[in-house]
Amino acid sequence: MTNTKNIKNGSLYFNELKSRVERVLGKVNGTRVWTKHHDSPTQDVRTRDLRVAERDEYNSYLGVKNRRAVDSLPPLPQIGVIG
DSSP states (O other): OGGGGGTTTOOEEEEEETTEEEEEESSSSSSSEEEEESOOOOOEGGGGEEEEEEHHHHHHTTTTTTTHHHHHSSSOOOOOOOO
């Protein structure tokens, strides 16, 4: 990525320098964003060091090992929905 215009807050990106997936929290300026990796402290990162995380990287970050097992879980209850 070259600037913050193409980066979406809350999305997962792969940090090429640290070789790990990080969640973008917000914009610092035109070329840097705040990111977070699980329990690590928040840090500012250059957008040129980020790329969109691939599916296996995304699943690994979220801890999804067996997608079928997750898909077979019952739906979450809906709060405030009648009928």
